[in-house]
Amino acid sequence: MSGTLAQSAARGMFFTLGAQGVKILLQLASVAILSRLLTPDDYGLLAIVLVIVGAGEIFRDFGLTAASIQAPTLSRGQRDNLFWLNAAIGATLCVIVFFVSWPATWITGLPQIQAMVQCLSLLFILNGLATQHRASLLRALRFKAIAVVDIAAAVIGLGIAIPAALGGLGYWALVLQQLIVAAVGMAGAMVLARWWPRLPDRTESIRGFIGFGWNLVATNLLMYAGSQLDTVLVGARFGTAALGLYNRAFQLVMTPLNQVRAPINSVAQPVFARVQGDQPRFERYVVAGQLALGYGIGIALAVLAALSTPVVAVMLGPRWLEAAPILCLFAIAAMLSNISMIGYWVYVSRGLTAQLFRYTMVSLAIKVVCLVTGSFFGVVGVAAGFAIAPALSWPISLWWLSRLTPMPVRELYAGAARILAVCLAAAFAAAAAGVFAAGGLVPVAQLAIGGVAGLLAAAFFLVFPLFRKDAATLVWFARLMLNRKK
Known part of the structure; x- marks a missing residue:
């Protein structure tokens, strides 16, 4: 770019x-x-x-x-x-x-x-x-x-x-x-x-x-x-009380996430549409976009999933603690769906809306099966089905799109694997630190300690060249954001 x-x-x-x-x-x-x-x-x-x-x-x-x-x-x-x-x-x-x-x-x-x-x-x-x-x-x-x-x-x-x-x-x-x-x-x-x-x-x-x-x-x-x-x-x-718990957990994760993704989507669609005729440049936008979404948002979601209990205690209060496992599963679902969002931009920017409709029918069928199956295990089961669905449909999404238009599939799969590795390490570190701090500290302190541990775990990956290259791409992109020259 x-x-x-x-x-x-x-x-x-x-x-x-x-x-x-x-x-x-x-x-x-x-x-x-x-x-x-x-x-x-x-x-x-x-x-x-x-x-x-x-x-x-x-x-x-x-x-x-x-x-x-x-x-x-x-x-x-x-x-x-x-x-x-x-x-x-x-x-x-x-x-x-x-x-x-x-x-x-x-x-x-x-x-x-x-x-x-x-x-x-x-x-x-x-x-x-x-x-x-x-x-x-x-x-x-x-x-x-x-x-x-x-x-x-x-x-x-x-x-x-x-x-x-x-x-x-x-x-x-x-x-x-x-x-x-x-x-x-x-x-x-x-x-x-x-x-x-x-x-x-x-x-x-x-x-x-x-x-x-x-x-x-x-x-x-x-x-x-x-x-x-x-x-x-x-x-x-x-009932409505259970729906209220479910909805608050959903909104606590998805509302801030959508408020971040909506403007990114607003920027991406017109820009992708303008460069669609320049394939090498278009592919660089696609790869960079996935990295920005995956690292920029995914690490925070991984830490949120690991610290769902203190998050609920701080944000909603003690009477909402039953929402903690639901919030954890929503954070996982958001992290997975976030990586696959790049495909939607490609469909829309290249005018492939009819093909997007057909793929959406397939992904919807997967989601329906997961949610209905999960509902037999209670409210938490529904949330689990919500998290499993994008894990199943995301690989299909890239394969489907690659059949319709040129796509850097290998780079996207490899980038997603690196993103998930970093997110998983951050989640484990945050969860371990949160459990350690839960002994006698208030929820705010648990969040602080767990959050720092998760970020340090993510930063550790910078010792590897591939992850340093990803970080360099993100730094380069941040510099562009601060560049005011026309």
Whole structure:
């Protein structure tokens, strides 16, 4: 990676990761505070509602964000048409989900669900209006603007949720947080994108965007169904309290992780799309991207898995300790899925959405089998199935993709093996140190000692040339992030 594009991507990564660092701190503060003010049942109710809302969100975007980013050219008229299409889809889904609240209440047997679903149906309008403004910022590589919007939305949302929870509003504090974040995000994206849509232009065709988006919608819908199956299983078989424990463990791992991966994804997709015609350069992006994801995030997840009990004690409080083994398994699952994320970037950046849909059907089948089998062993069994699924599907992912487009398969397998070796050593060291410190130290001290031990174990691998080469690649990439020259 060299030249202006690489530097732009790296600067974008610098801004977005910095913003996500702030958002992660806000999220952790939110978890630590709200988990002590609200109950597992409150979070269980929100988890059920978000299953419904999340499915609608896939149709609301309709894959048009990725389509507009990936397109080699995008006229003003096409952008206007895409805006109105997203807005119309959002308004339609708002109405549909509003009326879905009645059968959802009947199916779940939970009267609280109706009003929650009806209020959160407004998310479709807010997000539909913001979709193309955010896509415009991403396409222009204006990552700093997106970072400002996201931080402001997170701060204001948390600032509303905490006093609402203190005031005894219960799960309504979580509903308000969702709505405020979406409203602030919409307003910020519209202002900073610096364009206002004109009336639709029939002379500007967006048929190609819809075709691209439809395949991506189908893929994302399958992926979403797989991602929510565990929530449905736990809620249906074990109740809202168990679902609340499961959901808090999931959110404690996945929410910060997604806040890191989302901006990386936002940087990677437009950059990969621009260099797809230069195969050697494209492959260097792919290999470097996997190393950045694997080492940069994987080591932290390995340490988190090893120290799940003190993490739960510190972040959620003593009444949530049953969530510790669930959190451990989620951290393992996140580490494995994190390595395989590079394949998704390649599919989207090269327009292979139809092929991605077919592969997703295979990976979803694997996940369904793992989750359903795990559910016979309780909530922890479901979490175990969640962790086993990416371990089985990731090797298939690379093989499948290599049949469709040139890929540095050998380098990716070798890089993943090195990443997993370092993560495993860090986890064992952190776990051993945590057990040693558990004798008479408070959970915060256990976390500190275990975390240091895990990092030292990871650093030990620098004595080997291959790992020093990986470290040099990461240092080189960090320097690019700090390089402000155009």
